[in-house]
Amino acid sequence: MAKKRIYELAKELKLPSKRVLDAAQAREIDVKNHMATLDGSQEKTVRAYLQPRKATNNKPKPAAKRATTRSQTDQATASKPVRSAKAKPQGKTATTQHQQPHSTTQKPTTGKNHSSQGQHQTKTKTTGNGTGKFGGSLKRSSNPNGTANSNKKKRRNRKNRTNRFNSMYSKNQRIRQNHKKKAPTVRKNRPLPEVLVYQDGMNAQDLGKILHREPAEIIKKLFMLGMMVNQNQSLDKDAIEVLADDYGIKSQEKETVNVSDIDKFFEEEEQNKDYQAPRPPVVTIMGHVDHGKTTLLDYLRDSHITAGEAGGITQAIGAYQLHHDGKIITFLDTPGHAAFTEMRARGANVTDITVLVVAADDGVMPQTVEAIDHAKAAQTPIIVAVNKIDKAGANPNHVKEQLMNYGLVPEDYGGDTIFVDISAKNGTNVDELLNMILLQSDVMELQANPKQNGAGSVIEARLDRGKGPVATLLVQQGTLHTGDPIVVGDTFGRVRTMANELGQDITTATPATPVEITGLNGVPEAGDRFVVFNDEKTARTAGEERAKEAQLEERKQNNRVTLDNLFDSMKQEDLKQVNVIIKADVQGSVEALADSLRKIDVSGVNVNVIHASVGAVNESDVALAKASNAIIIGFNVRPTPQAKSQGELDNVDIRLYQVIYNAIDDVTAAMKGKLDPTYVEEVTGNIEVRQLYKASSVGTIAGGMVSDGFVANDSKVHLIRNGVVKYDGELGSLKRFKDDVKEVKQGHECGLTIENYNDIKVGDVIEAYRMKEVAPQ
Numbered sequence: 001m002a003k004k005r006i007y008e009l010a011k012e013l014k015l016p017s018k019r020v021l022d023a024a025q026a027r028e029i030d031v032k033n034h035m036a037t038l039d040g041s042q043e044k045t046v047r048a049y050l051q052p053r054k055a056t057n058n059k060p061k062p063a064a065k066r067a068t069t070r071s072q073t074d075q076a077t078a079s080k081p082v083r084s085a086k087a088k089p090q091g092k093t094a095t096t097q098h099q100q101p102h103s104t105t106q107k108p109t110t111g112k113n114h115s116s117q118g119q120h121q122t123k124t125k126t127t128g129n130g131t132g133k134f135g136g137s138l139k140r141s142s143n144p145n146g147t148a149n150s151n152k153k154k155r156r157n158r159k160n161r162t163n164r165f166n167s168m169y170s171k172n173q174r175i176r177q178n179h180k181k182k183a184p185t186v187r188k189n190r191p192l193p194e195v196l197v198y199q200d201g202m203n204a205q206d207l208g209k210i211l212h213r214e215p216a217e218i219i220k221k222l223f224m225l226g227m228m229v230n231q232n233q234s235l236d237k238d239a240i241e242v243l244a245d246d247y248g249i250k251s252q253e254k255e256t257v258n259v260s261d262i263d264k265f266f267e268e269e270e271q272n273k274d275y276q277a278p279r280p281p282v283v284t285i286m287g288h289v290d291h292g293k294t295t296l297l298d299y300l301r302d303s304h305i306t307a308g309e310a311g312g313i314t315q316a317i318g319a320y321q322l323h324h325d326g327k328i329i330t331f332l333d334t335p336g337h338a339a340f341t342e343m344r345a346r347g348a349n350v351t352d353i354t355v356l357v358v359a360a361d362d363g364v365m366p367q368t369v370e371a372i373d374h375a376k377a378a379q380t381p382i383i384v385a386v387n388k389i390d391k392a393g394a395n396p397n398h399v400k401e402q403l404m405n406y407g408l409v410p411e412d413y414g415g416d417t418i419f420v421d422i423s424a425k426n427g428t429n430v431d432e433l434l435n436m437i438l439l440q441s442d443v444m445e446l447q448a449n450p451k452q453n454g455a456g457s458v459i460e461a462r463l464d465r466g467k468g469p470v471a472t473l474l475v476q477q478g479t480l481h482t483g484d485p486i487v488v489g490d491t492f493g494r495v496r497t498m499a500n501e502l503g504q505d506i507t508t509a510t511p512a513t514p515v516e517i518t519g520l521n522g523v524p525e526a527g528d529r530f531v532v533f534n535d536e537k538t539a540r541t542a543g544e545e546r547a548k549e550a551q552l553e554e555r556k557q558n559n560r561v562t563l564d565n566l567f568d569s570m571k572q573e574d575l576k577q578v579n580v581i582i583k584a585d586v587q588g589s590v591e592a593l594a595d596s597l598r599k600i601d602v603s604g605v606n607v608n609v610i611h612a613s614v615g616a617v618n619e620s621d622v623a624l625a626k627a628s629n630a631i632i633i634g635f636n637v638r639p640t641p642q643a644k645s646q647g648e649l650d651n652v653d654i655r656l657y658q659v660i661y662n663a664i665d666d667v668t669a670a671m672k673g674k675l676d677p678t679y680v681e682e683v684t685g686n687i688e689v690r691q692l693y694k695a696s697s698v699g700t701i702a703g704g705m706v707s708d709g710f711v712a713n714d715s716k717v718h719l720i721r722n723g724v725v726k727y728d729g730e731l732g733s734l735k736r737f738k739d740d741v742k743e744v745k746q747g748h749e750c751g752l753t754i755e756n757y758n759d760i761k762v763g764d765v766i767e768a769y770r771m772k773e774v775a776p777q
């Protein structure tokens, strides 16, 4: 049985939490408050204790009455475990009576409360003689065992011991008296809200306003729940939630958040599982140059989108959705690894599935490998489209064999990578590819909540002469509407117009839908996130705040990992891995360099080669390095001019070498430099103590001879007696012939004191040493 909190059980039993808490304590269960948990057997015990065996409103028989008294005493005095332990579950009368005061203090406001009033009326009869939750204390005063006097005495004692319960008692009495006096059942209160939206730290007054109740009533309620507070006292989350629970309404914490932190909003929206509906997959197509990415995208668009449109409509934006088998697939029409990785570098993992296009007549090529590494780094599943199978010389099996070396093992070879042989040009098997995409997406159970504010990422953005800033957004959560106040990256505004991939105006966009919007005050960047706010004012505040933060962010760019700052970065960011991209002139060098770098042995840190291939350092490498905070090592290669300038712009460290060992040495040194230096003791010399002088002002002065090495006036020292280190400290002073000196060498006499230490004896050896920094091995 799962553990249950006291207040949850109370809710189930329709009893005040305090009542259940008391019962648990009476049964000697170590629980402190309403948030405490009960395990299965404890819950059973408490239930048995609390729940009536059969319901009746009959007047209690004397025995039952006694039982009631005991039970209530137990509740009120958890400090009497022995008595409590004896008290068997007391049956209906006890329970009925326990429930009563709750209803006496609670005024009917909701249907629920009405019913409790009903209970109250029934119970009033039963408890007219002064029993109740804390009526147990009253009962005790007419304890059948003794006289009124002895009871008073007991009560006084108890008062001393348990002030809390005594004050409860007196307060309860007051409540009762008031109750009797005023017949207060009808309240002018407005109905309770359905949900108590609160902030941690609110007090009874604040809550009173929200709940449309007098603070006094709230204080009373809290009191009955075992919490004594005044109306200005801050209440914690638990207390407020229990209070709401006791009122029979839900509670929800209102968060005070930094509105500019849209990543947080985004993540919250993304993780919002209140309502989940399946959403279409978002697919990116990657592959080597000329392997057919564009042809495939074009074929898909032409065959599946424009087919239904008269005359065909030119695709307006860099993403589109197509319908297949009654389902929708979203394609990001931005082939190129750099674009993919650029978005990831900006925190936008928009792609669910990567389709890797490999030409069957060409096989695995450098950019194929690059694409695999990019997709792996983004942790998106890969579906392989072996293209151009119509061509003479096409060898799909060879492609499969090649890709196995990169961890993409086809299903017919026992792996789990989906391969589809296609001809993008002729459309052969393209539908099969779509089937596979849908299958993969089914496995992934892609879901989103369309019933919330829209949130997502920027696919691309530009400044249009006529329209102003235009952004293509991919909705990832919620629904985006025209007119929504929105923050996109560091820009903000209202969604003025919204168009689909065909350039048609639309007013709403659900998850996985790409749309082009206008209405922003600036041009955001690809990969920026967007979040819809409830009001324009907050959106503006957030947007402006973000623009300011963007400047700071720019400075952060300089903090990218380089070989020079590797050590500091590792320390600051607790890096355990150094990401490296290797580019070299020949495959042999790539492998040799990768192997050697992986083998660098610096304790606690290792090199993670995220991509290694033959060829110049290109823009894609820089983008991958930026996204993965990696260092690029080029061996006998140079960066392309674009990669060079991009690298400079993004502060990506590109290191070029002609000698492999230099590369390894540099990385090793940088990694070591990043580690905390270690220190070892280095003995510089020894002094044999031959004489002692006592001076009241400085303590014991040792006169001796430097037997080897030297001693400096800032030396640390070990005092060694009979080969055992008796003391480890520092020199206080070092003299020769009454003069302070900096150093005394072997064969010379000296006088010295040890800081804070006087127990020096003739024959001791004072070993002088210093701490020496050593590079990590």
Ligand SMILES: Nc1nc2c(ncn2[C@@H]2O[C@H](COP(=O)(O)OP(=O)(O)OP(=O)(O)O)[C@@H](O)[C@H]2O)c(=O)[nH]1
Residues within 6 Å of the ligand: 287, 288, 289, 290, 291, 292, 293, 294, 295, 296, 335, 387, 388, 389, 390, 391, 422, 423, 424, 425, 426
């Ligand atoms: N025979 C045949 N040719 C194809 C097929 N798919 C693409 N091609 C041709 O291959 C060439 C390159 O195709 P693209 O679609 O431009 O290749 P890409 O991967 O987009 O190339 P980049 O955009 O340069 O990276 C074009 O001439 C296409 O017509 C196919 O299935 N069969």
